[in-house]
Amino acid sequence: MNTIIKVKNISKSYSRGLLALDNVSLKVNQGKVLVIMGPSGSGKSTLIRTFNGLETFDAGEIDILGIKINSNYDERRIQKIRKRVGMVFQQFNLFPHLSILDNITLAPLNVQKRTRIDAEEFGMYLLNQMGISMHAGKYPSQLSGGEQQRVAIARALALKPELLLFDEPTSALDPERINEVLDVMRKLAQDGMTMVVVTHEINFAKDVSDQILFMDSGKVIETSTPDIFFSNAKHERSRKFLNQLDK
Amino acid sequence: MHTKKIKKYIKKIREILFFNSLNNFLTILLIFTIFLLSLQSFSWFIFNSKWSVVTTNIPLFAFGTFPESQRWRPITWIISLLLISVLSIIPPKWKWLRKNLLIAWIGMIPLGIFLLYGGLGLQSVMSRNFGGLTLTILLTICSSIFALPIGIGLAFCRQSSLFVVKKLSSIYIDSMRAVPLIAVLFFGQLLIPLFLPLGLEIDRVWRAIFAFTLFVSAYIAEDIRGGLQAIPNTQIESAKSLGLNQLQIIRFILIPQSLQIALPALTNQAIGLFQNTSLMSILGLVELLGIGRSILANPKFIGQYIEVYIWLASVYWIICTILALMAKYLEKRLKIA
Amino acid sequence: MKGDKIIFFQIIIILLLICLFGFLINNLIINLIRTDLGFNFSWLLKPASFALAEHALPYSPSDSYAWALLIGWLNSLKVIFVSLFLSTILGIIIGLSRTGNNVLLKIISSFYITIIRQTPLLLQLMFWYFVGFLGLKNNFINFTNLLKINNQGIEFLGLSLTSEFSALIIGLSVFTSAFIAEVIRGGIISVPKGQWESFRSLGLSERNGLIRVIIPQALPAIIPGLTSQYLNLAKNSTLAIAIGYSDIYAINDTIINQTGRAIECFIILLLTFLILNLLITNLMETINKFINKKNFLY
Numbered sequence: 001m002n003t004i005i006k007v008k009n010i011s012k013s014y015s016r017g018l019l020a021l022d023n024v025s026l027k028v029n030q031g032k033v034l035v036i037m038g039p040s041g042s043g044k045s046t047l048i049r050t051f052n053g054l055e056t057f058d059a060g061e062i063d064i065l066g067i068k069i070n071s072n073y074d075e076r077r078i079q080k081i082r083k084r085v086g087m088v089f090q091q092f093n094l095f096p097h098l099s100i101l102d103n104i105t106l107a108p109l110n111v112q113k114r115t116r117i118d119a120e121e122f123g124m125y126l127l128n129q130m131g132i133s134m135h136a137g138k139y140p141s142q143l144s145g146g147e148q149q150r151v152a153i154a155r156a157l158a159l160k161p162e163l164l165l166f167d168e169p170t171s172a173l174d175p176e177r178i179n180e181v182l183d184v185m186r187k188l189a190q191d192g193m194t195m196v197v198v199t200h201e202i203n204f205a206k207d208v209s210d211q212i213l214f215m216d217s218g219k220v221i222e223t224s225t226p227d228i229f230f231s232n233a234k235h236e237r238s239r240k241f242l243n244q245l246d247k
Numbered sequence: 248m249h250t251k252k253i254k255k256y257i258k259k260i261r262e263i264l265f266f267n268s269l270n271n272f273l274t275i276l277l278i279f280t281i282f283l284l285s286l287q288s289f290s291w292f293i294f295n296s297k298w299s300v301v302t303t304n305i306p307l308f309a310f311g312t313f314p315e316s317q318r319w320r321p322i323t324w325i326i327s328l329l330l331i332s333v334l335s336i337i338p339p340k341w342k343w344l345r346k347n348l349l350i351a352w353i354g355m356i357p358l359g360i361f362l363l364y365g366g367l368g369l370q371s372v373m374s375r376n377f378g379g380l381t382l383t384i385l386l387t388i389c390s391s392i393f394a395l396p397i398g399i400g401l402a403f404c405r406q407s408s409l410f411v412v413k414k415l416s417s418i419y420i421d422s423m424r425a426v427p428l429i430a431v432l433f434f435g436q437l438l439i440p441l442f443l444p445l446g447l448e449i450d451r452v453w454r455a456i457f458a459f460t461l462f463v464s465a466y467i468a469e470d471i472r473g474g475l476q477a478i479p480n481t482q483i484e485s486a487k488s489l490g491l492n493q494l495q496i497i498r499f500i501l502i503p504q505s506l507q508i509a510l511p512a513l514t515n516q517a518i519g520l521f522q523n524t525s526l527m528s529i530l531g532l533v534e535l536l537g538i539g540r541s542i543l544a545n546p547k548f549i550g551q552y553i554e555v556y557i558w559l560a561s562v563y564w565i566i567c568t569i570l571a572l573m574a575k576y577l578e579k580r581l582k583i584a
Numbered sequence: 585m586k587g588d589k590i591i592f593f594q595i596i597i598i599l600l601l602i603c604l605f606g607f608l609i610n611n612l613i614i615n616l617i618r619t620d621l622g623f624n625f626s627w628l629l630k631p632a633s634f635a636l637a638e639h640a641l642p643y644s645p646s647d648s649y650a651w652a653l654l655i656g657w658l659n660s661l662k663v664i665f666v667s668l669f670l671s672t673i674l675g676i677i678i679g680l681s682r683t684g685n686n687v688l689l690k691i692i693s694s695f696y697i698t699i700i701r702q703t704p705l706l707l708q709l710m711f712w713y714f715v716g717f718l719g720l721k722n723n724f725i726n727f728t729n730l731l732k733i734n735n736q737g738i739e740f741l742g743l744s745l746t747s748e749f750s751a752l753i754i755g756l757s758v759f760t761s762a763f764i765a766e767v768i769r770g771g772i773i774s775v776p777k778g779q780w781e782s783f784r785s786l787g788l789s790e791r792n793g794l795i796r797v798i799i800p801q802a803l804p805a806i807i808p809g810l811t812s813q814y815l816n817l818a819k820n821s822t823l824a825i826a827i828g829y830s831d832i833y834a835i836n837d838t839i840i841n842q843t844g845r846a847i848e849c850f851i852i853l854l855l856t857f858l859i860l861n862l863l864i865t866n867l868m869e870t871i872n873k874f875i876n877k878k879n880f881l882y
Contacts, residue, residue, distance in 0.1 A: 111490040281692075429823065437846050564699065
């Protein structure tokens with residue numbers, strides 16, 4: 001089986017000597033879903049953002065799809081990674097000045113240099129999959145949060161990525177809107193997409209993930225399968241965290 | 248029934264005009280003053296004003312001394328400008344036209360030069376015959392079309408990580424903004440010829456456009472910079488995560504969004520520029536205000552200041568108000584977008 | 585880009601700029617030699633030999649050009665600071681009228697603002713001068729010799745102002761006040777509505793609430809806007825030349841016409857305005873610091 005992500009001992013320190021990432025290592029195989037959990041400020045967002053070069057790190061090495069990056073910020077390699085890795089953000093981050101369809105076709109047209117007909121056709125196909133093709137001509141501000149997040153997923157998929165990164169994709173949504181996004185993510189996982197998801201959604205983690213990584217203050221506390229993590233977590237801190245989530 | 252309605256009105260009037268003693272006094276004083284003023288101006292308007300100074304000189308106000316047989320040329324140019332502004336604000340259904348609006352705007356400059364100066368089959372006209380509203384519009388349109396891209400460029404340079412680029416653009420922007428416009432225009436008219444090699448001469452109108460462009464681009468740069476600073480960093484991050492490179496991020500994300508944010512400020516710059524072209528009347532061009540001044544210097548119309556000034560003020564006011572309204576409409580449309 | 589590439593690129597830019605400036609200055613030198621003018625400032629000490637109607641210090645045509653420039657500089661300062669004061673007061677009144685409850689006042693103030701802002705300042709100045717003062721009769725207002733307003737200007741308690749000065753002050757103040765009014769309005773609007781509701785619920789009167797609650801919170805938004813309006817006022821004062829008031833720009837213009845020393849005069853003008861800008865910005869920064877530190881209105 002192909003390894004998509006291999007992280008070897010990466011560390012990152014903020015000023016004042018605080019460690020954002022402390023000797024983190026992990027591995028994700030093709031078609032697998034890794035869920036990263038942990039209290040806020042534990043470094044999980046920082047970690048996922050190093051995978052496509054939005055965040056630098058000071059030591060260690062990351063291998064994404066066979067492209068190696070290290071503490072020397074090599075822009076060309078990162079650019080190569082970004083073309084093959086999609087990312088979905090907490091705040092959707094759609095481009096407010098572009099229509100929904102233009103949001104989706106922007107990268108295929110200009111990064112992959114596809115033809116407009118081709119890009120728009122594939123964009124409409126994706127919107128259809130997300131169940132929001134009727135909004136194609138509208139602008140982001142006219143859509144609900146859940147719809148915007150589905151557009152953001154479609155935008156990430158438009159480049160036909162080999163890996164999808166989700167940074168707390170449901171945290172900014174109204175509670176009744178969360179499931180429409182999670183359902184889309186479930187379907188992607190079933191179709192065999194390799195995914196890394198930072199989330200607090202326990203049910204999603206239980207059902208979908210192949211592996212759970214629990215972090216606290218920049219360290220990996222434990223890595224286990226969802227069955228073990230949720231019924232019988234090894235670590236005191238993991239259990240404490242799960243207890244608090246349950247409340 | 249009627250008394251009820253009247254009572255309601257009285258109550259309403261009390262609420263908005265006479266709600267305490269200070270305001271009672273103010274309202275009565277204002278009504279009295281307005282009454283007196285309108286009576287005075289009305290009687291002046293009916294009995295004392297002589298509008299022939301305006302009506303007989305309408306062609307001068309519009310075209311300056313542009314040859315009478317050739318007036319269709321500035322008219323054509325101004326109409327095409329109006330047309331393209333309307334098209335920019337109310338977007339047409341045809342996508343190809345929307346895509347080419349920018350090119351059409353840039354094309355307005357060569358079209359204007361061809362129509363006004365002549366050549367290529369048209370009778371050629373010297374720039375000293377340009378004047379009136381035509382010249383005012385020529386100065387405004389050309390300067391703003393040149394100044395916008397320069398201003399955008401300066402704004403990005405000022406944000407640049409290259410020390411030299413950043414410092415140089417800061418120095419340029421700050422010193423341009425410290426100097427009065429008339430000094431820059433003066434530089435354009437009297438000093439530019441000194442900096443040019445012997446034999447190379449630039450038309451006075453173009454020296455004015457050059458000076459206005461230098462001046463306005465510094466102000467535009469600051470407005471755009473304000474827009475750039477208002478764009479959240481997450482926009483750049485999500486563009487990066489899609490694999491767009493730096494130039495593509497600037498072109499597809501930063502420029503359109505900063506223009507949209509800066510639109511109200513840019514509108515004020517355009518209105519300011521339109522008004523400030525009147526400064527050229529001190530430096531020897533007969534644009535709209537300059538024509539007014541030269542007409543007032545004519546012994547035939549001596550002393551008819553009020554009529555001429557009211558007429559000029561109305562022309563400026565109407566055009567500026569239309570500009571402001573169009574920008575408001577565009578802003579509203581973009582907000583939905 | 586890599587480090588050495590960046591430095592190389594910047595050096596290229598500097599070299600290109602040096603070439604451009606070298607070319608321009610070379611042309612300038614050739615032109616100055618050709619017209620037999622050269623470049624120096626020794627003419628500053630020669631007698632100016634033009635009269636000035638307005639001077640704060642003693643002046644006669646036999647005084648030097650340098651002295652004439654100083655007189656112009658003082659004339660400019662006089663106009664700027666008087667208009668700064670008047671326009672602020674007028675602007676506050678109009679800005680408050682525009683945000684107040686009296687509908688008639690609201691209508692009049694927005695009418696005032698649109699008329700003033702949508703017509704050129706130069707036209708307004710000419711209006712105030714040619715219609716507002718020169719159009720007046722000899723004895724337009726004569727209030728027992730205490731206040732006289734006529735085509736010669738304004739005389740008030742023995743203080744006499746020329747018609748040029750008066751027209752310039754009125755024109756600049758009226759023009760700037762419309763912009764200041766908008767700054768004031770913007771500042772007041774920037775204070776959240778809840779603040780109005782909460783001072784009312786505490787039983788404070790409208791006036792007290794405005795002074796003690798709203799304005800202190802609006803000031804941080806107002807001061808920067810006010811600063812840029814004051815800077816504009818200073819720059820706009822150079823339009824004095826259109827109505828024959830001898831400010832610094834007008835005097836530079838006269839000197840250029842007499843001596844042909846365009847480059848030198850332009851440099852003097854630039855320096856003047858650099859100093860003036862620094863003066864106003866520093867003044868406003870001091871005021872800003874004072875407000876932020878002491879919260880003197882509380």
